[in-house]
Amino acid sequence: MVTFIIRRLLLVPVLLFGVTVLIFAMLQLLSPIERSALYVKDFPKNEKAVEGIIRQYGLDRPLYEQYWRWLVGTVDTVNNVRHGGILFGDLGYSRTSSTPVADLIASRFPNTLDLTLWAIGPVIFVGIWLGVQAAVHQNGLIDQAARIFSIIGTSFPTFVFGLLFILIFYATLEWLPPGRLADEYMQVVNSDEFRRYTTLITIDALLNGRFDVFWDALKHMFLPILTLSYISWATFLRVTRSSMLETLRMEYVTTARAKGLSEHDVIYKHAQPNAMIPVVTLAGFSVVGLLGGVVITETVFNYPGIGSAAARAATQLDVVTMLGFALFNGFILIVSNLAVDILYAVVDPRVRLS
Amino acid sequence: MPDLLLDVKGLETQFKTPDGIVHAVNGVSFGLKEGETLGVVGESGCGKSVTMLSVLGLIPSPPGKVTAGEAKFFGQDLLKMSNDEIRHVRGAQISMVFQDPMTSLNPVLTIGRQLEEPLILHIGMTKNQARERAAELLAMVGIPNPKDRLNDYPHQYSGGMRQRVMIAMSLACSPQILIADEPTTALDVTIQAQIMDLVKRLRDELGMAIVWITHDLGVVAGIAQRVLVMYGGFIVEEATVGDLFANPSHPYTIGLLGSLPRIDGKEEGRLYSIDGHPPVLYQKPRSCPFAPRCKWAMEKCWQENPLLTPVSSEHRVACWVDTKTGRAR
Ligand SMILES: Nc1ncnc2c1ncn2[C@@H]1O[C@H](COP(=O)(O)OP(=O)(O)O)[C@@H](O)[C@H]1O
Ligand code: SF4
Ligand SMILES: [Mg+2]
Numbered sequence: 001m002v003t004f005i006i007r008r009l010l011l012v013p014v015l016l017f018g019v020t021v022l023i024f025a026m027l028q029l030l031s032p033i034e035r036s037a038l039y040v041k042d043f044p045k046n047e048k049a050v051e052g053i054i055r056q057y058g059l060d061r062p063l064y065e066q067y068w069r070w071l072v073g074t075v076d077t078v079n080n081v082r083h084g085g086i087l088f089g090d091l092g093y094s095r096t097s098s099t100p101v102a103d104l105i106a107s108r109f110p111n112t113l114d115l116t117l118w119a120i121g122p123v124i125f126v127g128i129w130l131g132v133q134a135a136v137h138q139n140g141l142i143d144q145a146a147r148i149f150s151i152i153g154t155s156f157p158t159f160v161f162g163l164l165f166i167l168i169f170y171a172t173l174e175w176l177p178p179g180r181l182a183d184e185y186m187q188v189v190n191s192d193e194f195r196r197y198t199t200l201i202t203i204d205a206l207l208n209g210r211f212d213v214f215w216d217a218l219k220h221m222f223l224p225i226l227t228l229s230y231i232s233w234a235t236f237l238r239v240t241r242s243s244m245l246e247t248l249r250m251e252y253v254t255t256a257r258a259k260g261l262s263e264h265d266v267i268y269k270h271a272q273p274n275a276m277i278p279v280v281t282l283a284g285f286s287v288v289g290l291l292g293g294v295v296i297t298e299t300v301f302n303y304p305g306i307g308s309a310a311a312r313a314a315t316q317l318d319v320v321t322m323l324g325f326a327l328f329n330g331f332i333l334i335v336s337n338l339a340v341d342i343l344y345a346v347v348d349p350r351v352r353l354s
Numbered sequence: 355m356p357d358l359l360l361d362v363k364g365l366e367t368q369f370k371t372p373d374g375i376v377h378a379v380n381g382v383s384f385g386l387k388e389g390e391t392l393g394v395v396g397e398s399g400c401g402k403s404v405t406m407l408s409v410l411g412l413i414p415s416p417p418g419k420v421t422a423g424e425a426k427f428f429g430q431d432l433l434k435m436s437n438d439e440i441r442h443v444r445g446a447q448i449s450m451v452f453q454d455p456m457t458s459l460n461p462v463l464t465i466g467r468q469l470e471e472p473l474i475l476h477i478g479m480t481k482n483q484a485r486e487r488a489a490e491l492l493a494m495v496g497i498p499n500p501k502d503r504l505n506d507y508p509h510q511y512s513g514g515m516r517q518r519v520m521i522a523m524s525l526a527c528s529p530q531i532l533i534a535d536e537p538t539t540a541l542d543v544t545i546q547a548q549i550m551d552l553v554k555r556l557r558d559e560l561g562m563a564i565v566w567i568t569h570d571l572g573v574v575a576g577i578a579q580r581v582l583v584m585y586g587g588f589i590v591e592e593a594t595v596g597d598l599f600a601n602p603s604h605p606y607t608i609g610l611l612g613s614l615p616r617i618d619g620k621e622e623g624r625l626y627s628i629d630g631h632p633p634v635l636y637q638k639p640r641s642c643p644f645a646p647r648c649k650w651a652m653e654k655c656w657q658e659n660p661l662l663t664p665v666s667s668e669h670r671v672a673c674w675v676d677t678k679t680g681r682a683r
Contacts, residue, residue: 249414251452252460257412258452259472259523260445263437273462349462349507 001345001352008341012334019330020086023323024067030319032059037095037320057084091324096316097309101324104309109328110199111180112298112305115221116290117200122229123236123290124283130233131240132275136267138245150234158231162300165223176222178301185216224301228294232286239282240275247275277348284340291336292329358426359530359563360386360409360448365423365433367401367408367587370416374636378404380587381422383662386531391557391564393578393595395571395610399632401587402567406533408433410448411440446476449524453536455516459508465492466504469523476527491522495552514545518552525556533565538573550577571610575599580668583607586633586643589662593669603671603678605648642674650675654682 027035036053037043044050054060058069073085084090091101099107130150134143153161169176181189181201188194188210189201197207202221205214247253248271256270257263293307302308306325313321345352367379379401386392394402407413409425409432425432427448432440444450449472452458460468469491470484479487485504492500495518508516517537524532534553538546554577557564566577574581574595581598583591583606591604602608609628630647633639642648642655654674662672676683 251454251457254412255452255458256460258410258444258450260441260475261471262441270460347462350509353507353510
């Protein structure tokens with residue numbers, strides 16, 4: 001198990017290198033002048049100054065040199081400060097948000113992480129539970145109902161549900177608001193006595209003992225989570241159901257019954273752990289999707305996560321911000337893949353011990 | 355008949371399939387005496403597995419259903435038991451070993467965990483007691499370093515060793531009956547012989563009755579005292595092993611014997627081997643189900659299905675023709 005994890009960990013730098021090369025290659029689609037905008041807050045009007053930036057940052061140098069510079073930046077030895085360098089967290093300056101891209105990610109990602117944290121249960125575990133129930137009651141009422149219900153979920157675009165939910169729960173019933181927090185609670189969170197231990201609002205609220213803030217944050221996430229769950233249940237249901245049906249036909253399930261185990265133990269102790277193996281991949285992709293920011297859902301509910309920021313950058317052709325997000329998503333993908341591989345090893349001894 | 359451990363009468367099992375209802379078992383009756391080993395022989399698809407699975411209530415339902423019959427075990431009808439009642443028979447008093455040891459153990463649970471389960475469930479052992487007993491059971495079936503190997507997973511065992519584990523697991527609660535459904539078919543010949551020796555040794559030590567299912571009459575000769583020959587979901591011949599080999603009476607049995615390789619390797623001893631395959635019966639047959647493949651078949655065979663009738667005290671046959679003389683009985 002340990003060697004397995006170490007082997008996977010050694011792969012991470014290689015993959016990261018691949019991602020940076022890929023994104024660097026995308027950068028080359030821009031002209032040196034466009035790229036020079038990466039490095040400055042106020043893009044100069046005068047041509048001389050632009051050329052100065054190009055020369056200063058070596059944007060006319062050979063590719064490998066530029067790549068290296070892009071990675072580590074340059075050190076101004078006089079003032080002893082570093083300019084640029086994605087390895088040091090300088091992802092450029094976001095025009096649309098008027099902050100460095102790294103700061104934008106740092107301020108938005110905790111919200112996305114918070115949403116992901118609370119969405120995993122409803123999206124993944126409820127989805128799996130539905131699939132298992134459908135398989136156990138194959139072709140029964142529960143199976144049919146779950147299938148029809150979830151097929152509706154995948155057949156409409158996300159924003160349809162988003163708008164529908166807003167119409168019902170916000171506009172008509174006035175139960176659940178969009179956004180992140182009510183203004184009064186936002187003030188609490190930004191005040192000095194509210195300590196930001198984790199930067200996740202729900203967790204920090206609990207740690208500060210502010211259950212009112214916690215509840216308000218949950219209320220704001222409820223509709224996005226409902227939307228995300230509903231659109232992903234069909235996939236989880238389908239994969240889990242078919243995997244579970246296949247597993248229930250296996251001979252070791254008959255063995256388990258022949259031993260005298262109860263049907264409950266046969267299903268949940270013998271069949272389900274095996275049926276989960278293909279579901280792990282799907283769950284991994286699902287978490288990656290959530291962490292990378294759910295663009296449409298966040299936008300519809302005006303939720304200030306990575307996704308809505310990316311949407312704004314994209315609609316305003318803010319290339320620097322987009323590339324920063326791409327790099328960040330690549331990073332998340334690699335880390336999540338590692339997590340999925342480890343999870344595979346946890347659920348399947350044949351992987352763990354090979 | 356005195357002291358029958360298991361007494362099955364008129365068992366019928368059917369499967370609902372898209373092509374129609376498959377009549378897999380069509381009125382099977384047999385008894386199993388205490389401590390005896392009963393061989394059940396027939397080609398693949400003759401209803402051997404379904405018969406035994408039906409007795410234990412292990413037929414997948416849907417599509418399967420036991421539609422008639424009884425199976426008396428200590429005075430109780432297994433077929434009428436509720437799910438919860440029969441659970442306490444399975445693995446405790448009657449246990450089963452399956453054909454393919456590669457698929458009959460759960461790949462994500464340790465061998466130890468799988469061995470402990472019936473001990474905890476049926477005997478009420480604690481986890482620690484069960485673990486100790488599990489190691490003893492592994493030792494009993496000849497697995498070296500049993501204590502260490504409890505923590506292994508099935509894929510770390512060879513096929514022969516997995517079948518030993520299955521046997522250990524099935525004998526964990528000292529059952530009165532062990533049903534072995536082609537336990538050596540998936541193994542190569544030397545391992546096959548080892549497993550048979552193991553079962554014979556354990557039978558002598560523990561004294562359980564065995565139902566040994568196989569499609570190979572040669573295997574039956576080595577382990578059973580009595581044999582049922584099945585065809586098309588019917589028992590077509592029943593005899594002691596000696597009698598069956600000396601006086602095979604049903605054309606199907608003769609065919610099965612004829613297709614056995616002779617020990618001296620000579621071809622001339624082969625009687626004949628049967629062409630074709632066992633039928634999948636979508637209707638309860640009114641003719642003899644073997645008639646399409648039978649070289650003795652006469653007109654009556656196509657009109658009426660022969661019942662299993664005694665030809666001597668311990669020998670019963672379902673055939674219209676006396677194969678010794680070639681004339682109708
Ligand atoms: N799950 C099932 N669904 C439909 N038909 C089945 C099923 N299981 C067994 N059968 C049918 O029952 C008959 C007997 O099968 P089986 O008892 O497994 O034969 P064998 O003698 O090889 O053990 C076969 O015709 C088979 O097609
Ligand atoms: S009854 Fe007729 S067809 Fe059937 S086995 Fe006997 S001789 Fe052959
Ligand atoms: Mg079989």
